Amino acid sequence: MEKNKIRSDHPLDAMLRTDRIPHIWCPGCGIGTAFSACMVAMQASGINLDKTVMVSGIGCSGRGAGYTRLDSYHTTHGRAIPFASGMKLANPELNVVVFSGDGDLFAIGGNHFIHAARRNMDITVICVNNLIYGMTGGQAAATTPCLAKTTTTPLGNPDPPFSLPLLAFASGATYVARWTILHTRDLTKSIEEALNRRGFSFIEVLAPCPTGYGRKNKERSLDTLKIYQERTVIKNGAHPMDAVMDFGNSITLGKFVDHDRPTFSDNYDRTCRPHFA
Amino acid sequence: MKPAVLTGEHFMTGDVACAEGALAAGCLFFGGYPITPATEIAEHMASRLPDVCGTFVQMEDEIAAMASILGASCAGVKSMTATSGPGFSLIMENLGLGICTETPCVVVNVQRAGPSTGLPTLGAQGDMMQARWGSHGHYEIIALAPASPQELFYTTITAFNLSETYRIPVLVMTDEVTGHLSERVVIPEAGAIKLRHRPAPKGRKDRFKAFQPGPNGVAPMAIAGDGYGIHVTGLTHDERGYPGMNVETQIEMMHRLTQKIRNNLDDIIRTESYRLEDAEIVIVSYGISARSSLAAVDEARAQGIKAGLFRLITVWPFPEQQIQKLAEKVRGFVTVEINLGQIHLEVQRCAGSRVPAVLVGHPGGAVITPEQIVDTLKTAF
Structure with a gap:
């Protein structure tokens, strides 16, 4: 009986603003799982949590910053990355983690993403990709699959989506991975790894949005998870060009890029501030 | 390497005097984007910030520039950007974030004639109402208007001092003519320049409320990494910094944001x-x-x-x-x-x-x- 006793505490209590729970995320939403993976990875990574900051943009995933006990900054729509860049450059001791959604990071914030990757800003970017604008009620995003129904594409999405790992790789990210919320252990391990990498690390996390995406496309949360289970193929080391995302057929997961190149600060110190080295 | 304060007599443009004023005020971060007629401020900061172990970064646009200086300020560093009309329009978005999150920083607008691309190389004073109301919502703002390169030097220092004291972005509204005018600029000894710093938190970290006003209406400011575990948001928030999606929280927050300026007019108005x-x-x-x-x-x-x-x-x-x-x-x-x-x-x-x-x-x-x-x-x- 003892082990069935109801417990009031949670293993992540030390990481969470428990006075802000319950959170806003819908039943069946995947953001909470991605967020938990991020919290567990931070605890496991050994980084100094007092020196770790979470920065978010706007949207459902952007609310993540409001639930962690870390120093956290909930910024404007799309601008988490340049805000995080300023933080990191002002105080290189900080571990700066951006936790935000696909609409935020890749439509309104797309320009900031590619430039921060190009400069190799030493930050970790975790993108919860639910293929949709959830907070505003299910509009098409830059990640919405072609022909998918959304409130702004009622006849089907005429646009093709970005491949986020390919975009990250082409822009210069030094760590690129894609997982789903079903692959929690791989995801957590990947975030932990990325936190300990120098340079621009990017992890895409596929997550269901039953409210915004599922309803319109006749896909229940469990259906989405089944797709994650049955149609995903883990190919670590695959070229980002080959990281396909065809929900009817095959989705490539894995760590695609993990290499080292000088960060913005390395280059700046060497080029502009050698006298302080 | 030159020191932060270039004590002595100089013949310099307003733009350069502005940059030197920023350095004398202790600015260590500049996030910018080139735009006529403010480019020389960015150029001068790019060459001078490494002297004082500061950081210059040329961002992808003015939206990012403004976001970057807010991030830098939240990490504890005095920060600044400089722009002109079209860039000032882009800055408006995150200017609102700076006001709402009470983040000190300085934004310089070397005004040129508008609207739109207008006359990039010729001066105007057409952004004065944009300075007041350009970001959405109702708020108080501080904007200063210097009339010479010498005054640009001092006004930029004043801008940093007011931004630190009142935890608010401060606008330096100069113009192309003053920015490109070369005149005598006297820079005093470093010790003669009075600098102000954002109020620091005191007491127990676990009881700290990030937006609880101090005696002059301004809340002490915790810095990222100082162990306060603060939450900062552009959503309407209470004294803890927690979002509150209700009218009462909005009324209280607006009271804090406006009264800290309205109750200190004697110190702010020059x-x-x-x-x-x-x-x-x-x-x-x-x-x-x-x-x-x-x-x-x-x-x-x-x-x-x-x-x-x-x-x-x-x-x-x-x-x-x-x-x-x-x-x-x-x-x-x-x-x-x-x-x-x-x-x-x-x-x-x-x-x-x-x-x-x-x-x-x-x-x-x-x-x-x-x-x-x-x-x-x-x-x-």
Whole structure:
């Protein structure tokens, strides 16, 4: 009986603003799982949590910053990355983690993403990709699959989506991975790894949005998870060009890029501030 | 390597004096984007910040530049950007974030003629109302308008001091003419420059409320990485920094954001008077237009018109009490500015129905001459 006793505490209590729970995320939403993976990875990574900051943009995933006990900054729509860049450059001791959604990071914030990757800003970017604008009620995003129904594409999405790992790789990210919320252990391990990498690390996390995406496309949360289970193929080391995302057929997961190149600060110190080295 | 404060006499442009003022104020981070006629500020910061172990980063646009300086400030570093009209429009988005999150920083606008791309190389003062109301929502803001390279040096220091004291982005609203004008600039000893710093938190970290106002209405500011575990958001938030999606939280937050400025006007508002003691007609002007106005006062006096100048150094918050007081004893006001009536609207409001207020304006691209002002002084009253 003892082990069935109801417990009031949670293993992540030390990481969470428990006075802000319950959170806003819908039943069946995947953001909470991605967020938990991020919290567990931070605890496991050994980084100094007092020196770790979470920065978010706007949207459902952007609310993540409001639930962690870390120093956290909930910024404007799309601008988490340049805000995080300023933080990191002002105080290189900080571990700066951006936790935000696909609409935020890749439509309104797309320009900031590619430039921060190009400069190799030493930050970790975790993108919860639910293929949709959830907070505003299910509009098409830059990640919405072609022909998918959304409130702004009622006849089907005429646009093709970005491949986020390919975009990250082409822009210069030094760590690129894609997982789903079903692959929690791989995801957590990947975030932990990325936190300990120098340079621009990017992890895409596929997550269901039953409210915004599922309803319109006749896909229940469990259906989405089944797709994650049955149609995903883990190919670590695959070229980002080959990281396909065809929900009817095959989705490539894995760590695609993990290499080292000088960060913005390395280059700046060497080029502009050698006298302080 | 040069020191932060270049003590001595110099011949420099307003843009360079502005950058030197920032360095003297302790600025260690500049996030910028090139734009005429503010580019020289970025260029000078790019070359000078490494001297003081600061960081210059050229961002992908002004939206990112503004976001980056807010991030840098939240990490504990004095930060700044500089731009002109089109970039100022992009800055408006995150200016609101800076106001809502009470993040100190300095934004310089070297104004050029607009709207849109306008006249990139020619001066104007057409962004004064944008400075006041350009970001969405209702808020208080501090905007300063220097009238010379020397004053740009000091005003930039003042801008940093006010931004740190009141935890608010401060705007330096200069113009192309002042920015590109080369004049004598005297930089004092470092020890003679008084610097202010954001109020630091005291007491137990676990009981700290990130937005609980101190005695002057301003909340002490915890820095990222200091172990306070703060949450900062552009959503309407309570004293803990927690979002509160209700009218009560909005009312309380708006009270904090506005009262910290409105209750400290004596410290924030800076003006200068010239021959006002017996003046019957008062010119209200600022920036480069105030220099034409100064010459116009002397010329008008030589022609028997009792004119004086009330120069705004702080434009926002508007020195309304001072203007209202003047309205009780003068015959009229003349507003001189390189736009078609922006600050003039405020002068009219404060003059009320008591005395007439006349505008000497210009659509932009040229400086208003003393002769134009004197002509109006002679004919309008």
